[in-house]
Amino acid sequence: MALPVREQAKYWGIATAVFLLALWYLGDVMLPFIVGGAIAYGLDPLADRLERMGASRVVATTVISLVAIFVFILMAVLIIPMIVSQAAGLFESAPDLFARLRDFLSERFPDLGDANSTLRQSLSSIGATIQERGGAFAQSVFSSALGVINAVVFIVVVPVVAFYMLLDWDNLVAKIDTLLPRDHAPQIRRIAGEIDKTLASFVRGQLTVCSILGVFYAVGLMLVGLQFGLVVGFIAGLISFIPYVGAVIGGVLAVGLALFQFWGEPAMIGAVAAVFVAGQFLEGNVLTPKLVGESVGLHPVWLMFALSVFGTLFGFVGMLVAVPVAASLGVVARFGTEQYRSSLLYKGLDRDEEPEGDT
Template identity: 65%
Template sequence: MALPIRDQLKYWGVAAAVFLVALWFLGDVLVPFLLGGAIAYFLDPVADKLESMGCSRALATLLITIIAILTFVLVALLVIPTLVNQTASLIETAPQLFKNFTNFLTERFPALLDEGSTLRTSLNSIGATIQERGGELLETALSSFASIINVLLLFVVVPVVSVYLLLDWDRMIASIDRLLPRDHAPVIRDLAKDIDATLSSFVRGMGTVCLILGSYYAIALMLVGLQFGLVVGFVAGVLTFIPYLGALIGGALAIGLALFQFWGDWVSIGLVAGIFGLGQVIEGNVLTPKLVGSSVGLHPVWLILALSVFGTLFGFVGMLVAVPLAAAIGVLARFAVDQYQQSLLYRGTGRHEHAEADDA
């Protein structure tokens, strides 16, 4: 006889509570393992494809590892130094940018920004705050990455964990499958497939979209001569993970910088705007339909809510698990709604239909 529903809910509730407590107390420790697991999950289809071409799992993992190391070294040598330098320069020139913006408004709208007005003072203080806080943030980040512990976590533990998980991924899934409750194994497998389909469509698809768009924005903006094109492309590419946000923030940042740098050169300003317009056309009509699909099941508002809630509660580790948990909760919610619509609570006993038929 199957375990009563009340007892099942009790056990699953305890498991969920243990998971949340572990995130709360062990968040910093779990970060490299979650990153390693995410990398392994992202690369598992590549390993499966190599296996179907005749490679063993070990050989497929070795090939992927070699390519990943070469890519990382190339990016570290060519991209990261330029990205750091441009970010530092952008932070240093922020006050001057705001000053130029204030002067621009003063020349064209003198009544709007009188000397000593609240708006003028606020704009000047914003630039100084960005320089002060941005410099502190950059300095803290650089010193943090330079520390021995973080270097070990990021550059040793994460690759090692990802390689081992990628090597044993299929065996781990089979082991988990053997531990499923026998009465509910078919339903859990179906739900897991739906969650995997949602995650694979969104995470792998949007990850690829972010990489392509970020590279396109960075290269195109640098080619038209925008000073901080690499930083803008990086920001726009990362934020593309949240639909529409990357284009809005990246486009506003790029066009704003172009107005300061190319004021009067409307061709260059138009090229910057055109780069983001073309990027949105490519994303909406080619990249997202092909790589992500039209029915992912993760609404942008739901995704932003999940990132905000889990990020606030559990910090960076919460943001790492927000997307998988959002996908899982969405699938479970749709399953619950489907079960409800098939239940007597929703459909009723049908007596009212018979009563209406008798009255007729």
Template identity: 65%
Template sequence: MALPVQQQAKYWGLSAAVFLLMLWLLGDVILPFLVGGAIAYFLDPLADRLQRAGMNRVAATATISVGMLLMAVLLVLAVIPTLISQLSALVNAAPDIFRQLQTFLTERFPQLSDETSTIRQTLLSIGETIKERGGELANTVIGSALGVINAVVFMVVVPVVSFYLLLDWDNMVAKVDSWIPRDHAPTVRRLARDIDRVLAGFVRGQISVCLVLGTFYSIALMLAGLQFGLIVGAIAGAITFIPYIGALVGGALAIGLALFQFWGDWFSIGLIAAIFAIGQFLEGNIITPRLVGNSVGLHPVWLLFALSAFGALFGFVGLLVAVPVAAALGVLLRFAFEQYKTSRLYQGLEAPPPDDEDPR
């Protein structure tokens, strides 16, 4: 006999509170384990496919791990140093870019030369801030990234955790399934399948979209001659998973830099704008529909709220768990609404008349 609803709500609410408390207290400690688990979840379908092709689980996991290691080495040797150098150069060049903007505006809008002009004073204050904080910002961005990752520990723990989780993924799923209360096992399994479908459709698909678009933007902008094309393309691709933000930030940054670098060469400026227009067309009409699909059920506004709330409460770790939690809550809320629509509270004491019967 199942427990009363009040007791079930108490136990599940206590579990949720313990989860949030652990996230609050152990955020930095569990970060490598969260990342390792996310990598294992992302790669599990590939391991299953290799198993169906004839490999055992150990061989499939080893093959995937070697492939990922080679990709990581390639990134470290060929891409990441260039990204860091371009990021530092971009931040250090910000004061000069701003001075050019100020000169450009002053020449074309002489009223800005009035020292009492509010716009002029605002531009001067922004310029002074950039001059004072430009180099500090570059060091802070790079230093904070290394601090969040906790370099050595992160690089050692994450591959080990992801390897063992990927190796034992199916066994862990079976073990968790054996812990489900028997009275609720069919319902919990159904909800778990729905959550997995949403996560598989969004997380795996969106990561693929970010990689494809980041690669496209970086290569296209570098071929177009944009000075900081690689870092701009990487930024635009990395934040594509945030609805609307990736295109706006990447496009504004690229076109703004193009205006300073190619001022007067309208063909080059138009080419930079066309690259982002083509990228958005490909994302909305080809890449996202194919890789993510239209049936994920994770609304952009709900995703933005989850990212904002969990990021503010739990920092970087909160951003990592925001999407899975948003997906799970979305599925649970839809299930609760389905239950409400079939409840006596919604339908009333009298059953609705059959479809073939005149309700009058």
């Protein structure tokens, strides 16, 4: 006999509280294990595909791990230093860019020539502020991410955790299945399957889309000859999981830089804008339909809310678990809505079930 609903709610509430408390107090310790688990989850479909092709799980995991290490080393040696260098250069050149913007606006709006003009003073201070704060901000971002725990331990533990979790992923899922409450196991499996489908379609698919778009924007802008094209493309690709936001922010930043660099060359400015137009066409007609599909994803507002809340409460670790938690809550909310719509509270009393005396 199943437990009463009140008892079930109590135990599930305790489990949720334990999870949040562990995230609050042990977030720094859990970080490498969360990252390793996320990597293993993302690579599990690839390991399954290699198994279907005839490789053993050990061979599939080893091959994937070696390729991942090679890609990481390549990025650490070639790509990341270029991004950091261009970002630093962009911050350093900010005062000059804003000074040129001030001069351009002064020609069009003579009132800005007044030294006491509020807008003139604002434009003069924005560039200096970005130069002063920008480098410190970028440095704080990297230090907050890597300073949570010792960087050496993080770099060593994450690959080990990812390797062993990827190797034993199917066994872990099977063992967790044996611990499910027997009365509710079918419904829990159904909800877990929908959560996995949502994460697979949104997280895996969107990460792939963001990576491809980031490379496309960066390479396209660099081929056009735009200064800081790599860092602009990286930024645009990084936030492309929010529809249109990545293209708008990256496009405005790229076109703004192009106006200063290619002033008087409308063809070059148009080429920079064309890179983002082509990226949006590629995303909307090829990447998203093929990689994300038509399955239910996460609403951008809900995603940003989850990132803000978990980031504020639990820091960097909270931002890592925000997306899977948001996806899980979304699936549970849809399940609860289905249950509500099939209940008497929603349907009311059928005419056929009305008492005979009520006429």
